[in-house]
Amino acid sequence: MASDEVKLYAVGGSPFVCRVEIALSLKGIKYEIIEEDLKNKSVDLLKYNPVHKQVPVLVHNGKPISESLVILEYIDDVWNMKFPILPLDPYEKALAIFWTKFVDDSCIPAIFKVFGNVGDEQAFAKACEQLQILENELAAKAKKFFGGDNINIVDIAADFIAYWLGMIEEATEIKIVTQDKFPKISEWADNFIKCPVVKELLPPRVLPPRAQLLEYFKKRFGKA
Secondary structure (H helix, E strand, C coil): CCCCCEEEEECCCCHHHHHHHHHHHHHCCCCEEEECCCCCCCHHHHHHCCCCCCCCEEEECCEEEECHHHHHHHHHHHCCCCCCCCCCCHHHHHHHHHHHHHHHHHHHHHHHHHHHCCCCHHHHHHHHHHHHHHHHHHHHHCCCECCECCCCHHHHHCHHHHHHHHHHHHHHCCCCCCCCCCHHHHHHHHHHHHCHHHHHHCCCCCCCCHHHHHHHHHHHCCCC
16 A cells, blocks of 8 residues: 555654554554644644544544544554554454453553542552453463564553553652562563564653653642
């Protein structure tokens, strides 16, 4: 599909945008980044994503797709000749989609609740409970990644846990994931962020710089 036009409406430093960039890069797809200001959203962004009015939005030959997990599935369906990020087996594919939704619907909200409700022991326990489920899944696979020997859609969906969570922990001085408590998640995160494609797309390789993101999280969670 040499004539394809691929644009990605994005903001720097977003783990959800980073998901899409990882998938595009793994597939070797050339794309144009359209930087958005979420305080002054462009006419195009509002046109392409009128429901949520958020990034990321992938525009492929003029056709928009929104929501990062939906975009990841679309990318794998369209550019299916190189580096599959979803299993080919229907059952394994269904399981992978289940885990991506678990990350988005259960893990990430539980983690954010800890930082939004400092000192709430129930919130902390709930986040640990959700992370323990991921810990157990990694232990059961006995592989480097959720995808086995190579990263797949579950690893990409969990990029927030691999990288951004550590920055929020540093900014707030609240530690959830430790080597002792979550050894498999810790090892997986280290392997994931060392993947060449992933490493190239994480701050400080892309804007905003890591220090700026740390300051943002300090202000967001009341530590500045």
